[in-house]
Amino acid sequence: MLNDxxxxxxxxFNEACxxxxxxxxPVAGGTDVYVNMHGGKKxxxxxxxxxxxxxxxxxxxxxxxxxxxxxxxxxxQIEEWDVIKKNYYAMFxxxxxxxxxxxxxxxxxxxxxxxxxxSADSIGPMLVHDAVCVVKGPNGERKIPLDKFxxxxxxxxIQPDELLARIEIPDTPANAGxxxxxxxxxxxxxxxxxxxxxxxxLDENDVMSHVRIALTTAGPTPMRSYSAEAVLEGQKYSDEIxxxxxxxxxxxxxxxxxxxxxAEFRVRLLHDVTIMVLHEAVKRAKAEDKAQPIKQVLYKxxxxxxxxxxxxx
Amino acid sequence: MKDIVVNFTLNGxxxxxxxxxxxxxxxxxxxxxxxxxxxxxxNEGECGACTVLLDGHPVNSCLVLAAELEGKTVLTVEGLTxxxxxxxxxxxxxxxxxxxxxxxxxxxxxxxxxxxNLYGHPTREQIRKEMEGNICRCTGYTRIADAILLSxxxxxxxxxxxxxxxxxxxxDKNFVEKWNASYEVK
Numbered sequence: 001m002l003n004d005x006x007x008x009x010x011x012x013f014n015e016a017c018x019x020x021x022x023x024x025x026p027v028a029g030g031t032d033v034y035v036n037m038h039g040g041k042k043x044x045x046x047x048x049x050x051x052x053x054x055x056x057x058x059x060x061x062x063x064x065x066x067x068x069x070x071x072x073x074x075x076x077q078i079e080e081w082d083v084i085k086k087n088y089y090a091m092f093x094x095x096x097x098x099x100x101x102x103x104x105x106x107x108x109x110x111x112x113x114x115x116x117x118x119s120a121d122s123i124g125p126m127l128v129h130d131a132v133c134v135v136k137g138p139n140g141e142r143k144i145p146l147d148k149f150x151x152x153x154x155x156x157x158i159q160p161d162e163l164l165a166r167i168e169i170p171d172t173p174a175n176a177g178x179x180x181x182x183x184x185x186x187x188x189x190x191x192x193x194x195x196x197x198x199x200x201x202l203d204e205n206d207v208m209s210h211v212r213i214a215l216t217t218a219g220p221t222p223m224r225s226y227s228a229e230a231v232l233e234g235q236k237y238s239d240e241i242x243x244x245x246x247x248x249x250x251x252x253x254x255x256x257x258x259x260x261x262x263a264e265f266r267v268r269l270l271h272d273v274t275i276m277v278l279h280e281a282v283k284r285a286k287a288e289d290k291a292q293p294i295k296q297v298l299y300k301x302x303x304x305x306x307x308x309x310x311x312x313x
Numbered sequence: 314m315k316d317i318v319v320n321f322t323l324n325g326x327x328x329x330x331x332x333x334x335x336x337x338x339x340x341x342x343x344x345x346x347x348x349x350x351x352x353x354x355x356n357e358g359e360c361g362a363c364t365v366l367l368d369g370h371p372v373n374s375c376l377v378l379a380a381e382l383e384g385k386t387v388l389t390v391e392g393l394t395x396x397x398x399x400x401x402x403x404x405x406x407x408x409x410x411x412x413x414x415x416x417x418x419x420x421x422x423x424x425x426x427x428x429x430n431l432y433g434h435p436t437r438e439q440i441r442k443e444m445e446g447n448i449c450r451c452t453g454y455t456r457i458a459d460a461i462l463l464s465x466x467x468x469x470x471x472x473x474x475x476x477x478x479x480x481x482x483x484x485d486k487n488f489v490e491k492w493n494a495s496y497e498v499k
Binding site: 001003004005029030034035038039047051059060061062077080083100101102105106188189 | 337357358364375376443
């Protein structure tokens with residue numbers, strides 16, 4: 001049994017804001033909050049279920065303008081949408097690797113942001129796609145770029161009476177490509193030991209622009225690696241420049257040691273994963289069909305799921 | 314603590330119940346509705362033994378509050394069985410030897426139903442990806458994937474025999490169509 005709490009299920013947005021300002025814990029999918037409660041953590045005396053708020057719903061794409069994702073958009077909706085695979089491949093890669101199918105049906109994008117975990121899989125891809133958070137309160141809306149939204153570990157630029165309403169992501173041009181790699185020890189139900197996302201736009205001379213790189217589990221929050229972006233911006237694509245960027249990433253990322261892995265291993269991963277992800281993003285920028293998966297091989301001999309020996313049954 | 318009245322459909326039956334706010338769907342199904350196929354494994358969304366279909370989607374019932382059920386439809390293994398015969402997926406699980414200790418099986422079968430809603434004829438890789446949220450500690454994964462492939466054959470055979478109108482419990486032919494309608498593309 002979960003610990004005792006009072007449950008509110010408002011359909012009025014301002015009522016939900018007032019409850020949150022009063023100290024109630026907002027819950028959407030419950031895949032973090034209820035897990036913590038099962039673990040014995042007392043989250044709050046009051047819980048406000050925000051799933052019935054119309055202001056947080058809606059999943060739309062407008063060509064030329066981009067995505068408008070209500071905060072209640074589930075990871076599964078992102079994963080199973082051909083628009084995402086075509087234009088925002090890193091988001092497909094991030095969202096399809098969260099937890100399990102059951103979790104992804106419940107877990108929301110807004111919840112992934114507001115839980116504030118440094119290992120959040122959907123945040124890195126959203127950072128490189130230049131997402132903007134729209135927070136809404138009784139006094140109206142504010143738009144904050146996602147990379148400015150985090151102010152510290154589990155801290156956000158949000159007032160007690162405001163809720164994250166939606167996420168807006170600009171459309172991608174035809175010469176853009178993005179990629180995300182999540183290093184984990186098993187194929188599902190694992191947190192990212194390290195994750196790197198990248199976005200590049202490539203002109204006809206292979207010159208990279210609008211380069212954005214984001215790191216997962218490399219600091220107290222998901223973060224952009226501005227120094228590595230500066231290394232690549234306006235440069236011609238080559239192995240050397242990618243390695244220089246990876247070195248910049250490895251010196252900018254400040255991962256900590258935990259029982260999952262040591263900080264040293266994570267720094268090494270940052271370097272190697274960045275090289276692979278940047279190459280993949282460039283390959284996708286050049287590709288005709290951007291929805292096609294590109295094989296991710298981090299180390300020699302790495303096997304994908306499809307290559308494991310099959311048992312005939 | 315305030316109790317909440319919920320109206321919902323469980324395995325095709327309309328129900329009205331009073332539930333405490335902090336009761337999970339898992340405990341509610343087992344203790345109040347006597348649905349004992351739903352198993353508690355990890356109780357934190359890792360193992361999938363408590364998987365049920367909520368409005369056709371697989372969810373971990375340990376992470377859903379019973380108080381959220383208002384207007385929703387819940388399907389468990391009990392709702393798959395017709396009066397006189399098992400569901401093709403259940404038959405396939407038995408024939409393929411996909412059941413060992415049996416603790417994960419109800420969750421596996423519900424995830425299999427969800428998988429077959431999304432892909433009418435899944436490949437082994439698709440099955441492995443769709444079943445990633447269900448852990449079998451007897452590690453009988455190969456036989457479980459075999460069973461799902463066998464169930465597709467069985468259902469195809471029934472369709473060939475009785476025509477395309479035949480309905481299987483839990484399988485929604487319009488699932489993909491309904492899913493795509495949730496997006497707005499301009």
